[in-house]
Amino acid sequence: MNFLSKEALVEVKNLKTYFYTEEGVVKAVDGVDYEIYPGETLGIVGESGCGKSVTSLSIMRLVESPPGRIEAGEINFQGKDLTKLSEKEMRKIRGNDISMIFQEPMTSLNPVYTVGDQIMEAIMLHKGVDRKEARRQAVDMLQKVGIPLPEQRVDEYPHQLSGGMRQRVMIAMALSCDPQLLIADEPTTALDVTIQAQILELMNSLKESYGMSIMMITHDLGVIAEVSDRVAVMYAGKVVEYTDVDTLFEDPKHPYTWGLMNSIPKLDKDVDRLEAIPGSVPSPLNFPEGCKFNTRCPLAEGKCFDVEPPLENATEGHKVRCWRYKDLEKIKERGERIYEDRGVLD
Amino acid sequence: MAENLLEVKNLKKYFPVKAGVFKRTVAHVKAVDDISFAVEEGETLGLVGESGCGKSTTGRTILRLLEATEGKVIFDGKNVMDLDKKEMRAIRRDMQIIFQDPYASLNPRMTVADIVGEPLDIHNLAKNKQERNEKVKEILENVGLGEEYMNRYPHEFSGGQRQRIGVARALAVDPKLIIADEPVSALDVSVQAQVVNLLQDLQKEYGLTYLFIAHDLSVVKHISDRVAVMYLGKIVELTDKKELFKNPMHPYTQSLLSAIPEADPKKKKDRIVLEGDVPSPVDPPSGCRFHPRCPKAFEPCPVKEPEFKEYGDGHFAACHLLDK
Numbered sequence A: 001m002n003f004l005s006k007e008a009l010v011e012v013k014n015l016k017t018y019f020y021t022e023e024g025v026v027k028a029v030d031g032v033d034y035e036i037y038p039g040e041t042l043g044i045v046g047e048s049g050c051g052k053s054v055t056s057l058s059i060m061r062l063v064e065s066p067p068g069r070i071e072a073g074e075i076n077f078q079g080k081d082l083t084k085l086s087e088k089e090m091r092k093i094r095g096n097d098i099s100m101i102f103q104e105p106m107t108s109l110n111p112v113y114t115v116g117d118q119i120m121e122a123i124m125l126h127k128g129v130d131r132k133e134a135r136r137q138a139v140d141m142l143q144k145v146g147i148p149l150p151e152q153r154v155d156e157y158p159h160q161l162s163g164g165m166r167q168r169v170m171i172a173m174a175l176s177c178d179p180q181l182l183i184a185d186e187p188t189t190a191l192d193v194t195i196q197a198q199i200l201e202l203m204n205s206l207k208e209s210y211g212m213s214i215m216m217i218t219h220d221l222g223v224i225a226e227v228s229d230r231v232a233v234m235y236a237g238k239v240v241e242y243t244d245v246d247t248l249f250e251d252p253k254h255p256y257t258w259g260l261m262n263s264i265p266k267l268d269k270d271v272d273r274l275e276a277i278p279g280s281v282p283s284p285l286n287f288p289e290g291c292k293f294n295t296r297c298p299l300a301e302g303k304c305f306d307v308e309p310p311l312e313n314a315t316e317g318h319k320v321r322c323w324r325y326k327d328l329e330k331i332k333e334r335g336e337r338i339y340e341d342r343g344v345l346d
Numbered sequence B: 001m002a003e004n005l006l007e008v009k010n011l012k013k014y015f016p017v018k019a020g021v022f023k024r025t026v027a028h029v030k031a032v033d034d035i036s037f038a039v040e041e042g043e044t045l046g047l048v049g050e051s052g053c054g055k056s057t058t059g060r061t062i063l064r065l066l067e068a069t070e071g072k073v074i075f076d077g078k079n080v081m082d083l084d085k086k087e088m089r090a091i092r093r094d095m096q097i098i099f100q101d102p103y104a105s106l107n108p109r110m111t112v113a114d115i116v117g118e119p120l121d122i123h124n125l126a127k128n129k130q131e132r133n134e135k136v137k138e139i140l141e142n143v144g145l146g147e148e149y150m151n152r153y154p155h156e157f158s159g160g161q162r163q164r165i166g167v168a169r170a171l172a173v174d175p176k177l178i179i180a181d182e183p184v185s186a187l188d189v190s191v192q193a194q195v196v197n198l199l200q201d202l203q204k205e206y207g208l209t210y211l212f213i214a215h216d217l218s219v220v221k222h223i224s225d226r227v228a229v230m231y232l233g234k235i236v237e238l239t240d241k242k243e244l245f246k247n248p249m250h251p252y253t254q255s256l257l258s259a260i261p262e263a264d265p266k267k268k269k270d271r272i273v274l275e276g277d278v279p280s281p282v283d284p285p286s287g288c289r290f291h292p293r294c295p296k297a298f299e300p301c302p303v304k305e306p307e308f309k310e311y312g313d314g315h316f317a318a319c320h321l322l323d324k
Helices: A052-059 A087-093 A115-127 A131-144 A163-175 A193-210 A221-227 A245-250 A255-263 A325-333 B055-062 B085-091 B112-122 B129-142 B159-171 B189-206 B217-223 B241-246 B251-259
Strands: A010-021 A024-036 A041-045 A068-077 A098-101 A181-185 A213-218 A230-235 A238-244 A312-315 A318-320 B004-019 B024-040 B044-048 B070-075 B095-098 B177-181 B209-214 B226-231 B234-240
Touching (some): A010 A052, A024 A041, A024 A052, A024 A068, A041 A052, A041 A221, A052 A068, A052 A181, A098 A163, A115 A131, A115 A163, A131 A163, A163 A193, A181 A193, A193 A213, A193 A221, A193 B251, A221 A245, A230 A245, A230 A255, A238 A255, A255 A325, A255 B189, B004 B055, B024 B055, B024 B209, B024 B234, B044 B055, B055 B070, B055 B095, B055 B177, B055 B209, B112 B129, B112 B159, B159 B189, B189 B217, B217 B241, B226 B241, B226 B251, B234 B241
Parallel strands (some): A041 A213, A098 A181, A181 A213, B044 B209, B177 B209
Antiparallel strands (some): A230 A238, A238 A318, B004 B024, B226 B234
């Protein structure tokens, strides 16, 4: 499907969200641009601290302030800039046009209310229907997300459900008002792999029947490959690579993306040694000058340490933030590894 | 063929469930329920399964961090279960463990030198302070941490570095067997590979034997020689890793393999999506424990427990289908 021919549902432009802490300014999101088109799944992938969750909280305007603040940028949604809306206007959008599900369903469900009450709250608030109708719709939603015996489950409390079931309840709640965008922040990370498969399958089928867009935030490239149409790879508060999912996996152009892909063992291919990216993610209080990946990048040289590269088109529709992506291509053509073996015992 | 360094025979670990005023035992959580396997010297045996399957309990029971309910653990020819406290302490020099959470498993009030040096003190492996320091320095170097880190505290390190400290502590006493309990699952993807590579390097260098416990099948496949799959306290399949991934026999293994999301968008897998959740180990299903979720279950499965036996060259499984 070609999503790009349509008008974007969400357009994030030069978004900057900073946190003002005692130790200094944490630039969690530092100039991020991306679009989400109607009916697509945009995957956001990155490691802890890359700013992937803060971007989504910024869209929902759920960044705690203080210490956090949306410093600059626009988030355009249906002709409105979400960064400029009042809290009252935002409340109409949250849970109605844009909903969100989180990693740990137990902490996002209220333990003292039945799951039915929690789903009904959103329905009554946004759709203005009475309790009886809301309950009918809640049962209906539980059925749609594959919860057995929904008439019975609707009166149960979160602790009576398993982890997979709780995540289904969260999804039912998020979809109860027909949102146009569902933000899923690591929705399967806390689940076992067989349950993860169930939830991903469910999300894919609901996306189709509801025609909504999904923003899938995860650290797991497997999940990204499974559900995304397009992908933004984030590192240290910035998007470093941005393209459709097939191109990304076939031809990763940023050394970080390349490293991520080769540092995970594959089920269908045997390697003696993984290509490990050296070092660890720099502290957001202390990002390096120039390219933020320069502390770990084997290709970094001169310019990389002084000037931050722009996110530019390497080919049409394939954006990369790297001064040396063409050199990476040559290395890849020669079939070499870019992350050398640095065994500590040699 | 190499000698078996570790043999686990009919190991059981039941946790009592207590209730009422008198805290009477009303039921048991059968976390590990009659499992047997062996680990050869120098090999890596992977132990995989989902949360609650008993894989971590198995690791801890082998080391007697938890007392087994029944069964034998034969390490280097001795039954570990029969040893008294003093003998146990001595044998722990040869069996070490690395934990999952590098944030919780290091004492925040101790310096790295003391964390790594403590096992040396316990086992009297250093004659004096100078020798201890030398040894600590050498061990830290082996895990890729420089001398300058010796006097720092755990909070000053990243997750990957902390896990290296955990590895260094295990390595300090020059063990034969290391039980690695989810050693990389708390780490960032790019750092996981560093620790996996380190564990492999150390194995080659010191001829270590690993029992590698994890839920991530792709990591287990990468590092292991053989793999055992656990479900609800039982081993359901055990074989050479190549064989397991090419020819999984047990329906649970098959669905587990098909459930892993692979980092390749072109590949559309025929996925066997399992219905329902893992049942409670307090009251496990009758017969084969997997039968309520098994897409291939037939008459004998709910009534008779399948025997764990060999189906061709070192490939063990427990499933009635295989006898059909």
